[in-house]
Amino acid sequence: MTAAANNHESVRIEARGLRKSFGDHEVLRGVSFTVERGEIFVLMGPSGSGKSVLLKHIIGLEEPDDGELLLEGQSIHTEGLRDRYRMAMVFQSGALLNSLTVGENVGLYLREHRLKPEDEIRRVIAEKLEIVGLKGTEEKIPGELSGGMKKRVALARALVIEPQLILYDEPTSELDPLIAITIGQEILALRDRTHATSIVVTHDRDLAFGIADRIAMIAEGEILEIGKPEDVRRSQHPLVRRFLTADFKRKS
Amino acid sequence: MFRDIGGLFLLFWRTLQALPLTFRHRRKVLEQFYEIGMGSLLMVCILSVFIGGVLALEIGPVMVERGLSNFLGGIVGLGLCRELAPTLMAVLIAGRIGSAMAAEIGSMAVYQEIDALRTMNINPVHYLVLPRITAIAVGLPMLVVFADLVGWLGGALVCSTNQQIAVSMQSFFANLRDTVEIKDVVHGLIKTFVFALVIGTVSCHQGLATIGGPRGIGRTVTKAVVNSIVLILILDYFLTHLLVQIEK
Numbered sequence: 001m002t003a004a005a006n007n008h009e010s011v012r013i014e015a016r017g018l019r020k021s022f023g024d025h026e027v028l029r030g031v032s033f034t035v036e037r038g039e040i041f042v043l044m045g046p047s048g049s050g051k052s053v054l055l056k057h058i059i060g061l062e063e064p065d066d067g068e069l070l071l072e073g074q075s076i077h078t079e080g081l082r083d084r085y086r087m088a089m090v091f092q093s094g095a096l097l098n099s100l101t102v103g104e105n106v107g108l109y110l111r112e113h114r115l116k117p118e119d120e121i122r123r124v125i126a127e128k129l130e131i132v133g134l135k136g137t138e139e140k141i142p143g144e145l146s147g148g149m150k151k152r153v154a155l156a157r158a159l160v161i162e163p164q165l166i167l168y169d170e171p172t173s174e175l176d177p178l179i180a181i182t183i184g185q186e187i188l189a190l191r192d193r194t195h196a197t198s199i200v201v202t203h204d205r206d207l208a209f210g211i212a213d214r215i216a217m218i219a220e221g222e223i224l225e226i227g228k229p230e231d232v233r234r235s236q237h238p239l240v241r242r243f244l245t246a247d248f249k250r251k252s
Numbered sequence: 253m254f255r256d257i258g259g260l261f262l263l264f265w266r267t268l269q270a271l272p273l274t275f276r277h278r279r280k281v282l283e284q285f286y287e288i289g290m291g292s293l294l295m296v297c298i299l300s301v302f303i304g305g306v307l308a309l310e311i312g313p314v315m316v317e318r319g320l321s322n323f324l325g326g327i328v329g330l331g332l333c334r335e336l337a338p339t340l341m342a343v344l345i346a347g348r349i350g351s352a353m354a355a356e357i358g359s360m361a362v363y364q365e366i367d368a369l370r371t372m373n374i375n376p377v378h379y380l381v382l383p384r385i386t387a388i389a390v391g392l393p394m395l396v397v398f399a400d401l402v403g404w405l406g407g408a409l410v411c412s413t414n415q416q417i418a419v420s421m422q423s424f425f426a427n428l429r430d431t432v433e434i435k436d437v438v439h440g441l442i443k444t445f446v447f448a449l450v451i452g453t454v455s456c457h458q459g460l461a462t463i464g465g466p467r468g469i470g471r472t473v474t475k476a477v478v479n480s481i482v483l484i485l486i487l488d489y490f491l492t493h494l495l496v497q498i499e500k
Binding site: 099 | 359360363364367370372373
């Protein structure tokens, strides 16, 4: 049993002046924010604004050129820190391992870290798949699933970890409105059940205002506005206003 | 290029450090071993018959002309087990298995599957690289043993059936037994083991470094196969030189 398995408290995240460039393109320009324990924090912004790159920094897949990311006051890249906390990420594409079945994907974390006996792992897999509405799909392979189903399997895979910090990258993109609502409700239910700190990256305004405790509006690598949903809704920043009020208008 | 070489050594070192975990990943090792061994065995046998046959056909008439037909079994035997079987089988496996390794890991990198492993605190070197390198390091030398045996048989068949050579199978194998020693087979297997490590490490390293979608995967496969073959042929010379010195 790892240290992470015995640690059930949600975590606090702090970003301090994060900067990241790919070649000449500066993707993050001094991003700072904090996410409190058990909070659902939504990073909202247009495509290409640096949201997903920021998410990769938080989970430790990217290192900043400057600035730091702290998890419970310690740098995310501190040796052994990731062994002490359980973190999960639901990728935009699902990122399921195509060579494994749905059941194997969902149970991967438990099997690789040898956290439970095999029959218990099978029970957990079935339970988590039922939660996301995919009961009995254990033997299917990812190639047989629709985009929405893949995303729900990815969510089930994250649920298995019982994360203290869970990151969602565009959880409702490519989904129909009904499934999108289900996913939004599941994000809320997971937080209520586990008190996990949740960071959601999205450009879906309905989802953001529906689930967020706080929202950060990000554009061109900078945070333009940060606060409770009602504060962000009242923002006078022109880019924020344009993003929040953008609507399709048919020419007459 | 220097970054590539550095990355290659780093990956190999990390794999060596992970060796104690091999038993834990035995299922994945066996899957890869089956793919490398059983999947390639027929092709290895067919090619080896012809390699042994061509070798006999090329040198047979020349040796017969000079009255050296009694040494044909030994020459074909040595040529096969010390050089041709290890090198050609390594080139074949670089094309068949190295390309598959690079493509599979490359596609996992492009479609964020490796990122997903990292977020679950699963080390991609332990999960993907260790089973592949272990399986090829065991599987390729075993294939070369088959290639030696089948190649010798191919050489013997050509020698006994070709009118210009006309050396009987008994005479061929008698000379082979007199000339080829266990150390010659081991010489070939040591080279094969190194080639296997090269193929596994280069292919996995290229796969993990893949960026840029389907075109990136294509580039990865090409680089994995070409780099493996170039390294095999260069290392072949230096390994042979070293082993000959040791044997003296």
